[in-house]
Amino acid sequence: MHLTCQHISKSYHDGDDSIHVLQDINFEVAAGQSMAIVGSSGSGKSTLMHILGGLSSPTSGSVCVGEHNLADLSDDELAKVRNQYIGFVYQFHHLLPEFTALENIAMPLLIRGVARHQAMQEAQQWLCQIRLEDRAEHFPAQLSGGERQRIAIARAMITKPAFLLADEPTGNLDESNGQVIFELLLELQFSHQTALIIVTHDMNLAKSLERQYILQHGQLTLCP
Numbered sequence: 001m002h003l004t005c006q007h008i009s010k011s012y013h014d015g016d017d018s019i020h021v022l023q024d025i026n027f028e029v030a031a032g033q034s035m036a037i038v039g040s041s042g043s044g045k046s047t048l049m050h051i052l053g054g055l056s057s058p059t060s061g062s063v064c065v066g067e068h069n070l071a072d073l074s075d076d077e078l079a080k081v082r083n084q085y086i087g088f089v090y091q092f093h094h095l096l097p098e099f100t101a102l103e104n105i106a107m108p109l110l111i112r113g114v115a116r117h118q119a120m121q122e123a124q125q126w127l128c129q130i131r132l133e134d135r136a137e138h139f140p141a142q143l144s145g146g147e148r149q150r151i152a153i154a155r156a157m158i159t160k161p162a163f164l165l166a167d168e169p170t171g172n173l174d175e176s177n178g179q180v181i182f183e184l185l186l187e188l189q190f191s192h193q194t195a196l197i198i199v200t201h202d203m204n205l206a207k208s209l210e211r212q213y214i215l216q217h218g219q220l221t222l223c224p
């Protein structure tokens with residue numbers, strides 16, 4: 001199964017002004033592969049990740065998840081494809097503040113209609129995998145930044161997505177916590193054969209993935 005990005009361009013319009021953020025982006029990633037995207041602030045990394053995850057549409061070009069061209073799907077179909085194949089870890093964790101750590105992890109399964117006791121049981125196993133079993137009943141506000149990011153990763157992984165998209169998952173963490181998060185992502189990629197696409201500012205972390213791309217002037221270039 002592949003995630004394929006063909007001739008993706010994205011412009012934002014503001015009155016008479018338009019910003020061409022992405023210009024003709026092309027790449028493909030297969031199950032089990034990993035790639036990093038680096039680029040300066042404002043270069044369009046989050047814009048690209050949101051398009052890959054079906055959270056926003058490109059101005060032109062197409063994103064295919066397996067045989068599904070995201071542009072051809074209705075809102076309901078798109079939500080299903082996202083829930084089935086894509087896990088998303090946001091630049092800012094986006095955990096639901098009124099739910100516990102365990103409930104946040106279980107949420108994608110509950111949305112799928114999995115019975116509550118089973119969803120909670122699976123969430124509990126994920127909590128162990130991310131080594132936060134003693135934080136099950138904590139609310140996001142009671143967790144550290146690194147803990148929240150681990151919860152967000154477990155939430156993204158609980159549906160065993162073919163593709164995990166992580167937008168600066170270590171951006172708000174210190175170096176050693178950033179390293180922990182990266183190692184967790186690599187461990188999950190290995191054990192579940194998930195394809196990983198990670199945006200990071202940190203070239204050292206980027207180098208632990210198979211391919212490194214730089215996003216610059218709207219173009220994505222493979223680093224030698």
Ligand SMILES: Nc1ncnc2c1ncn2[C@@H]1O[C@H](COP(=O)(O)OP(=O)(O)OP(=O)(O)O)[C@@H](O)[C@H]1O
Nearest residue numbers: 012013019021039040041042043044045046047048
């Ligand atoms: N909804 C929007 N409307 C207009 N311009 C936008 C919008 N979203 C993003 N932009 C602009 O597009 C450019 C790319 O933004 P984006 O968030 O993708 O950058 P980024 O590479 O993720 O930056 P950072 O590293 O700071 O997260 C920026 O110049 C931003 O101001």
Ligand SMILES: [Mg+2]
Nearest residue numbers: 045046047091
């Ligand atoms: Mg960003």
